[in-house]
Amino acid sequence: MSRIGTIARRTFLVGSVAVVGGAAFGVYAARKPHPNPLQTGEGEAAITPYVRIDGGGVTLITPRADSGQGVYHVQAALIAEELDVDLDAIAIDPGPPAPAYWNTALGAEAAEFMVPAQGAMHNATEGVVTAAMKLMGLQITGGSTSVPDGFDKLRAAGASARETLKSAAAARSGVDVTLLETESGHVILPDGSRIAYPDLAPELAETPVVQDVPLRAPEDWRYIGKPMQRLDIVAKSTGTQTYGIDVEVEGMVHATVLLNPAQGGDLGDWDAAEALTMRGVTDIVPITGGLGIVADNTWRAFKAARAISAEWGAPDFPAEQEGHWAALEAAFTEEARDSRKRDDGDVEAALAEGEVIEAEYRAPYLAHAPLEPLSAIVRVNADSAEVWTGTQIPRFLQNNVARIAGIDAENVIVNAQMMGGSFGHRLEDEVVKHAAEIAVQMPGVPVKLTYSREEDMIHDYPRAIAMGRIRGRVSEGRVQALDLSIAQPSVMSSQMGRQGLSAPGPDSQIVAGAFEQPFALPHQRVTGYRATGLAPVSSWRSVGASSNGFFYNCALDELIHAAAADPLEERLRLVSDPLARAALEAVGEMSGWSGPTPEAGLGRGVALTRSFGVHCAQVVEVRDTEAGLRIARVWVAAEVGRIVDPVNFENLVQGGVIWGLGHAMNSEITYSGGVAQPDNFHDHAGMRIWQAPEIEVRGLENGDAVRGIGEPPVPPAAPALAGAIFAATGTRLREMPFNRSVTFA
Amino acid sequence: MKLTVNGTSHEVDVEEDMPLLWVLRDELGYKGVKYGCGIAQCGACTVHLDGVATRSCQIPAGSAEGAEVLTIEGLGQPDALHALQAAWIEHQVAQCGYCQSGQIMQAADLLSQVADPTDQDIDDAMGGNLCRCGTYPRIRAAIRSAAQAMKEV
Ligand code: FES
Ligand code: FES
Numbered sequence: 001m002s003r004i005g006t007i008a009r010r011t012f013l014v015g016s017v018a019v020v021g022g023a024a025f026g027v028y029a030a031r032k033p034h035p036n037p038l039q040t041g042e043g044e045a046a047i048t049p050y051v052r053i054d055g056g057g058v059t060l061i062t063p064r065a066d067s068g069q070g071v072y073h074v075q076a077a078l079i080a081e082e083l084d085v086d087l088d089a090i091a092i093d094p095g096p097p098a099p100a101y102w103n104t105a106l107g108a109e110a111a112e113f114m115v116p117a118q119g120a121m122h123n124a125t126e127g128v129v130t131a132a133m134k135l136m137g138l139q140i141t142g143g144s145t146s147v148p149d150g151f152d153k154l155r156a157a158g159a160s161a162r163e164t165l166k167s168a169a170a171a172r173s174g175v176d177v178t179l180l181e182t183e184s185g186h187v188i189l190p191d192g193s194r195i196a197y198p199d200l201a202p203e204l205a206e207t208p209v210v211q212d213v214p215l216r217a218p219e220d221w222r223y224i225g226k227p228m229q230r231l232d233i234v235a236k237s238t239g240t241q242t243y244g245i246d247v248e249v250e251g252m253v254h255a256t257v258l259l260n261p262a263q264g265g266d267l268g269d270w271d272a273a274e275a276l277t278m279r280g281v282t283d284i285v286p287i288t289g290g291l292g293i294v295a296d297n298t299w300r301a302f303k304a305a306r307a308i309s310a311e312w313g314a315p316d317f318p319a320e321q322e323g324h325w326a327a328l329e330a331a332f333t334e335e336a337r338d339s340r341k342r343d344d345g346d347v348e349a350a351l352a353e354g355e356v357i358e359a360e361y362r363a364p365y366l367a368h369a370p371l372e373p374l375s376a377i378v379r380v381n382a383d384s385a386e387v388w389t390g391t392q393i394p395r396f397l398q399n400n401v402a403r404i405a406g407i408d409a410e411n412v413i414v415n416a417q418m419m420g421g422s423f424g425h426r427l428e429d430e431v432v433k434h435a436a437e438i439a440v441q442m443p444g445v446p447v448k449l450t451y452s453r454e455e456d457m458i459h460d461y462p463r464a465i466a467m468g469r470i471r472g473r474v475s476e477g478r479v480q481a482l483d484l485s486i487a488q489p490s491v492m493s494s495q496m497g498r499q500g501l502s503a504p505g506p507d508s509q510i511v512a513g514a515f516e517q518p519f520a521l522p523h524q525r526v527t528g529y530r531a532t533g534l535a536p537v538s539s540w541r542s543v544g545a546s547s548n549g550f551f552y553n554c555a556l557d558e559l560i561h562a563a564a565a566d567p568l569e570e571r572l573r574l575v576s577d578p579l580a581r582a583a584l585e586a587v588g589e590m591s592g593w594s595g596p597t598p599e600a601g602l603g604r605g606v607a608l609t610r611s612f613g614v615h616c617a618q619v620v621e622v623r624d625t626e627a628g629l630r631i632a633r634v635w636v637a638a639e640v641g642r643i644v645d646p647v648n649f650e651n652l653v654q655g656g657v658i659w660g661l662g663h664a665m666n667s668e669i670t671y672s673g674g675v676a677q678p679d680n681f682h683d684h685a686g687m688r689i690w691q692a693p694e695i696e697v698r699g700l701e702n703g704d705a706v707r708g709i710g711e712p713p714v715p716p717a718a719p720a721l722a723g724a725i726f727a728a729t730g731t732r733l734r735e736m737p738f739n740r741s742v743t744f745a
Numbered sequence: 746m747k748l749t750v751n752g753t754s755h756e757v758d759v760e761e762d763m764p765l766l767w768v769l770r771d772e773l774g775y776k777g778v779k780y781g782c783g784i785a786q787c788g789a790c791t792v793h794l795d796g797v798a799t800r801s802c803q804i805p806a807g808s809a810e811g812a813e814v815l816t817i818e819g820l821g822q823p824d825a826l827h828a829l830q831a832a833w834i835e836h837q838v839a840q841c842g843y844c845q846s847g848q849i850m851q852a853a854d855l856l857s858q859v860a861d862p863t864d865q866d867i868d869d870a871m872g873g874n875l876c877r878c879g880t881y882p883r884i885r886a887a888i889r890s891a892a893q894a895m896k897e898v
Contacts, residue, residue, distance in 0.1 A: 067841060068839075068840035068841025068842065068843075068878050069840065070840070229834070229837070230837055230839075232839070232842065233833075233837050233839060234823050234834055235842075236839035236841075236845055237826075237833035237834045237838070237839060237842075237845060237849070238777075238817065238818075238821060238822060238823050238826070238830055239776075239777025239778075239816070239817030239845075239846040239849075240777065240818075240822075240823060241842055242776065243843060245779075245780070246776040248774075279760065297759075297763070297767060298767055298780075299764060299766075299767035300763075302783075370841065370843070370877055371787060371789055371841070371843045371844050371875065371876070371878075372779070372843045373780065419841060420779070420842070420843025421841040421843060421877050423877070450780075453781065453782045453783055453784075648837070651837060651838075651840060651883060652840070654880075654882050654883075655840055655878045655879035655880060657879070658879030658881065659877075659879055662879070680782050680783075680784055680786060681782045681786035681787050681875060682784065682786050685786070685875055686875075686879075687879065687881070688872055688875065689867070689868055689872060689874070689876075689881040689885070690869070690872050692881035692885075694882070695882055
């Protein structure tokens, strides 16, 4: 039986029958589609890479990972929209890592990130990036791309599967296919009799796949745009959802790690004699940068880890936080210049005369810290391996486990698990590599590695630290010129480097959220500087825009204030994109905007950021109370082209706003003695319920392109809060987190 | 030692100081109880001990002996929902869902003490339960509707 057959069989299989494989559809951006990975053993018909039908029922393959955004549900709904199945009557399966599931939307976005907007470099570099993605078959979940990537592709897969089922029913019944209808998982014959899809599995083996089926018009949609009950909502409300950390495999042992507290440093001499005498502890083995501790219970492994003494090598970045800021300050040089993707008018000339407004802004490192600590189960046998984990990068980790185990990547089975959050954390696979390094030392034994919260947090690859310097000028009550310089480490080269890939050309994330903003100032320039020698970093919800959206909007606010203009009105005067204008007008209307200080003790701030193709505008209202500042209300408008599920949409937008506000209020990672601080939620918790404002959300559907909403609500939250605090208190906050300078209630 | 969980009594052979959380998860298989921080900062591990919401990561197994432990699995099941779970479904509170067992157990404790909680009561009672996904607005709404539903019974 094939490897994938094994997965399918274990998960669903009941019946017996045949294979229809190799079907692919004219919807991939790639010229030559990858083969259908669902080439199964007997008993199943894999009509497309996304629909499998067997005697037991209909299974929809939802390859984008679900870290909490309802991505499995949305993917299933998109297929079901055309397939005519009821969402409560199908099974879903994340499917195997396979090139057919590569993320074409991320390919385009990543290319956009990595190249300058114009010039000869553009095409050449885009070619390199796209080829690399194609080569790796990048089955990545990230960049808010699951919906854009799947919106046409998954509906087309559903439509094709539906028409193929009708064609199989026509062959069986002898009725002309044009007389057949479909409904609720059945083909309906003219006489009203019904054939359930699974009953057609035998015929499907003989039926050519019907391709290029026209998609239904929006007015005929049954699911898209309507409130739906998320497929995972009952399990997640009853404690019955199994996450990666809950998985148990026959014969499994529990493990944890003790890593060099300084990220990336070596393991020196170590002494585990005492730990080895502790109850339940069976093995302590060296791995890269630390030790694996194996026991018969997670807590026993944690406890033993604390009883080990070890010497550790130094990290290859500054041990103290001041050194990190100094490295950013030192990066504003011609040699370190990475990009200048925006250069309108003549900034130098405009700033040569009159008063120049200058300021420096800072954004700290931040941990991802999803509530579920990282874990992975890995079993390594002589020539195969199996992995159970929640991941956004199944293809990468498949290769990494294969390398560690010395086997072929196609012999590594990956069982993708539901994730208790990610925010970009699971775009890394260190935990899987550590589990594999332990597992190769115990052949045949499934090793379940669970990080303690402390290991998870201090060994996170955090959000990049960043510094923004602004210079600007106003005259006649208007903003005239802005020169924004940003220094950051390159998240792309750090992250891709860990996978053995290079990220050629400038890193757009250094300036994302600033260079492409929809405001037409007469003179405007955005320059990115690549800081080096800093801590390794990773993508954190909304990536570069999480800091740069703050710098850019605060720069506008400083200039607008100097011009004695209104923050919303001046933005509306400067805005250059009709979709962005509509978002700004919407929050103005929703909040009943009447200036930044509608009454004493109340302050309002406004921000708009374009990120991941989404224009998201926010107004934040802050009340200055005796106990401190209280965020009372937030109004959000986001342009996403098409809202697939309005309930889930609202939840995600509210969550994104809370994420952006909470971290801006109270969270940062700093380094001391080479070690990231803090290591748990006593600090860096983000927002708590008593701090959560009322958040009113409006989704806008004016644009043509379909966009994801996981990340875009984050960047405007911090600057809108800073604007509100300035309006309420007169204090201009230029450094996150804000609780360095103000007190929150 | 002997532990009573959701009305079932279990004989377990563990150290006195093993936190109840790990006895429940690794020894007895109650996986609805979650590990988030291990230091009483997140509430993911919340269970009821003799009816009181408690952080199971802070309770040594030895001191839970003789007490009634209630986990999310004992509060209600998909086919026999507790009013709070029904409200959580109605409001589609969960995103990743990892915090929600603890949130619901904490909310159940609140409603057992205050039948009709104000927003302030909710914020006070739920302050120790972290949700990294930011579902707080929905948690508030779900608690209010569960309180309403429980009054109507
Ligand atoms: S795991 Fe017990 S409070 Fe976080
Ligand atoms: S729903 Fe993800 S932590 Fe609460």
